[in-house]
Amino acid sequence: MEENTIICRCEDLTLADIRATIKKGFHNPQEIKRLTRCGMGPCQGSTCRELLLKEVASATGKNVGDLEMTTFRPPNKPIKVKSIMMGVE
Amino acid sequence: MTSLQKPEIAIVGGGPAGLSAALSAVRQGAEVMLIDRDPALGGQLVKQTHMFFGSRKEYAAIRGIDIPGKLMAALEEEGPEKFKPLLDTTVLGYYDDGVILADKEEEQAMLIKPQKTIIATGAAEKMLPFPGNDLPGVYGAGAVQTLMNVYGIKPGTRVLMIGAGNIGLIVSYQLLQAGVEVAAIIEGAPKIGGYLVHATKARRAGIPIKTSHTIKEAYGKDSVEGALICSLDENWCAIPGSDLDMKVDVICLAVGLTPQTELLWQAGCEQKYIPELGGYVPLRNEKMQTSLPDLYVAGDVACIEEAGSAMVEGKIAGLYAAADLGYAEKVEERYTSYYRELEELRAGPTGAKIRQGLSRLNGGV
Numbered sequence: 001m002e003e004n005t006i007i008c009r010c011e012d013l014t015l016a017d018i019r020a021t022i023k024k025g026f027h028n029p030q031e032i033k034r035l036t037r038c039g040m041g042p043c044q045g046s047t048c049r050e051l052l053l054k055e056v057a058s059a060t061g062k063n064v065g066d067l068e069m070t071t072f073r074p075p076n077k078p079i080k081v082k083s084i085m086m087g088v089e
Numbered sequence: 090m091t092s093l094q095k096p097e098i099a100i101v102g103g104g105p106a107g108l109s110a111a112l113s114a115v116r117q118g119a120e121v122m123l124i125d126r127d128p129a130l131g132g133q134l135v136k137q138t139h140m141f142f143g144s145r146k147e148y149a150a151i152r153g154i155d156i157p158g159k160l161m162a163a164l165e166e167e168g169p170e171k172f173k174p175l176l177d178t179t180v181l182g183y184y185d186d187g188v189i190l191a192d193k194e195e196e197q198a199m200l201i202k203p204q205k206t207i208i209a210t211g212a213a214e215k216m217l218p219f220p221g222n223d224l225p226g227v228y229g230a231g232a233v234q235t236l237m238n239v240y241g242i243k244p245g246t247r248v249l250m251i252g253a254g255n256i257g258l259i260v261s262y263q264l265l266q267a268g269v270e271v272a273a274i275i276e277g278a279p280k281i282g283g284y285l286v287h288a289t290k291a292r293r294a295g296i297p298i299k300t301s302h303t304i305k306e307a308y309g310k311d312s313v314e315g316a317l318i319c320s321l322d323e324n325w326c327a328i329p330g331s332d333l334d335m336k337v338d339v340i341c342l343a344v345g346l347t348p349q350t351e352l353l354w355q356a357g358c359e360q361k362y363i364p365e366l367g368g369y370v371p372l373r374n375e376k377m378q379t380s381l382p383d384l385y386v387a388g389d390v391a392c393i394e395e396a397g398s399a400m401v402e403g404k405i406a407g408l409y410a411a412a413d414l415g416y417a418e419k420v421e422e423r424y425t426s427y428y429r430e431l432e433e434l435r436a437g438p439t440g441a442k443i444r445q446g447l448s449r450l451n452g453g454v
Contacts, residue, residue, distance in 0.1 A: 001306065004220035015218055047216045050347055050368065055218075065362030069369070072354035074182020074190055083198040086091065 010041020104132020106388025
């Protein structure tokens with residue numbers, strides 16, 4: 001059933017993928033993000049971030065608020081190269 | 090080449106909080122740029138076909154869809170030359186020098202450096218992990234409302250609603266109004282989360298509300314054909330043998346909202362995880378000013394609440410962003426009245442969770 005439960009739909013990651021990564025010893029959401037690309041797709045984690053944090057919290061017995069939050073960088077959404085090509089004064 | 094724009098105040102998000110902030114700041118005399126990704130202002134209000142509760146000052150007994158027009162009319166009256174809406178424009182980044190990156194389809198991206206920025210980006214819907222949760226037919230309640238109430242499209246024929254908070258209850262009733270059958274509303278908690286008045290309306294219309302129930306899986310070949318639900322015991326564990334097969338073609342998730350804080354993280358303001366307020370929320374003082382002096386917040390991005398309190402927070406943020414720029418007329422007097430209004434909105438048992446969350450945010454336990 002875990003194979004059939006989607007956590008990150010942009011990067012097509014299932015609950016099984018996330019649990020396997022945690023089982024390997026990765027207990028930091030930022031590390032898991034870099035390893036699996038969870039949250040690095042077009043929506044930049046707006047759907048899966050919370051699910052990932054909760055999964056790590058329940059596997060490690062920690063509170064979500066005590067986990068290291070993933071890094072946020074601009075742009076929040078894809079932007080066309082055309083839109084930034086001309087630069088700004 | 091585009092040039093750096095320098096408005097006095099930029100507001101990101103034109104929902105109830107952002108619009109009220111704009112009105113409040115313009116009323117003080119400040120010049121405001123209001124940026125919204127949608128083609129029309131109003132945010133989630135544009136699909137709220139039901140009447141609002143709460144404070145009469147914040148448009149109680151008026152349908153949500155009619156509120157943006159009233160705020161726009163007030164802005165028009167206060168000084169249209171001070172108000173610049175930027176529609177169809179998405180803010181994609183906030184840089185540590187206070188510069189905002191905004192993108193408008195088919196145009197050159199803009200860089201904006203306001204003197205004060207108010208973030209009113211609202212919230213995103215929470216997702217639920219269950220097998221089959223990527224099947225076509227699994228929707229967030231916001232999407233269902235947009236389809237029905239904005240575009241006049243039915244999402245399907247028979248719906249299983251997950252979540253008996255206000256959104257789940259109201260959207261169920263709106264589905265009925267659109268002629269869509271609602272098979273059941275299920276809720277993991279042992280109690281209905283939303284207001285009794287919404288719950289009784291759904292019940293009177295014949296929709297069963299099953300508390301202590303959750304979804305086990307969605308099934309279907311190319312899209313949702315049904316869902317297995319089950320009962321939960323007091324420890325939120327599935328009770329064996331309690332499975333129920335529901336034949337539905339839509340599964341609608343109304344399992345809560347989480348603040349859209351991306352820009353706040355990029356800006357680097359301090360945040361704290363407060364489940365009662367919806368997740369990570371920014372620390373702020375009574376002016377709705379974050380730990381970064383030029384950055385203010387209002388509405389769901391600061392705390393998941395209702396449109397009424399979002400509008401009052403908007404007024405406060407707009408008032409002080411303007412006051413800090415020197416537009417300080419009647420600040421104390423206005424703040425006192427807004428503060429009282431917020432207290433009234435958060436009084437009573439329905440505001441208990443918010444009060445507790447805000448006290449924890451401010452260092453209480």
